[in-house]
Amino acid sequence: MLLKLALVGASVLLSSLAARRLGHAVGGTIAGLPTIVGPIMGFVLLQETPARASAIALATLVCLPATIVHGVVFAWCATRLRWGAALLAANAAFLSLGAALLALRLPPPWACAAALLSPALGALALPRLGEAPASTAIPRAELACRVVAAMAMAWCIMRGAGVAPAGVSGLLLAVPITGNVLPCFTLPRHGAAAAVALLAGFARGLFGFAAFFVALLAALGAMPPAAAYGLAWLVALLAALSLRRLTQRARRAPLAGQPSTSSTAA
Template structure:
């Protein structure tokens, strides 16, 4: 348990340090990757059968549109409310929509498609607030508070994930731990624009999250758990690299447009 909690804390720390060095959007993208849920899933694979692990992966994918809705809700609430109200509203949306999605019992193929589509299109529903990309000043005491808060949430998830029924475990693994912790600290200190940028990056990272569980579920059908787990991480990393390349190309195109007097 201590090792798992340490990994949760490390993921939040890495995301926060990335935000401090490269800006809120980059920190959000790293936070959206399956660093926490993927690690927890590795322990689940050690303790459960491949069939049970596959069922948890499908349940997690079924709930991922609810995670996207959580992000969108938090971003819009951040433009009007304080962090506590935004956090409560976003989690109410997540839990209600997640429970409804689980009740639908989507076929695995539909769950995979819904997860990938929602993460790819979710950014279109976010508020557009101007914010220049820049390094962020995050005091050490705030970094420590972020890590402690994430570890507390991670402890609650780990107490039931892999022990509860597959549907409940999937819902818990889809809980956006970093998606709750990071914007709750970002909004009061840096404002709504920074929070929206963070959550936009988080949605980009969620595409890697979805890719991880889609690849894991597919891999468990024909490969050993270890091979399927490795394939899942490789897929998530490739998705993250593709997102970084696309974002870099878009930034370069925008810069070229500003410099070209004919445009």
């Protein structure tokens, strides 16, 4: 349990340091990757049968659209409300939609497709605000508070996931720990634009999250659990790198279309 909590704390710290140095969007992207749930799922594979691990992975994929809706609701609430109200609204939306999706019992192909499409749709649904700062100041005391809050939340989730049925465990594993903790600290200190930029990055990172669980679900029936776990991490990293390259190309495209200063002067 202590090792799991240490992994959660390290993930939140890494995301926060990335936000401090490279901007809120980069920190959000790192937070969206399976840096927390991935190690937790590794412990699940060690303790449970492949069949139960597959059931938990499928339930997590089914609930992933609810994780995206959580971020969208928080982002829109952040433009008008304080962080506490935004947090309550976002988690109410997550739990309601997550429970509804589990009740639908989607076939695995549909669940995988919805999980892979929802991050892109969520990014489109976010509000469009002004540019957030490229780097930001986060005091050490706030870093410590972020880590403690995330570890406390993770402790509650892991305690529940260990005894709950597979569907409920999947819903608990899909609870966005960093998606709850980081925006609550970002909004009051840095404003709505920074919180939205963080959540936009979080949605991009969740594409790697979805790729991880899709690969794990597909591989568990075809290879040993350790090999399936390693393959899932490889797919998640490749998905994150591909998305980063696509984002960089999209940013360069408008600049390439602008005339140079010399040609304009001529």
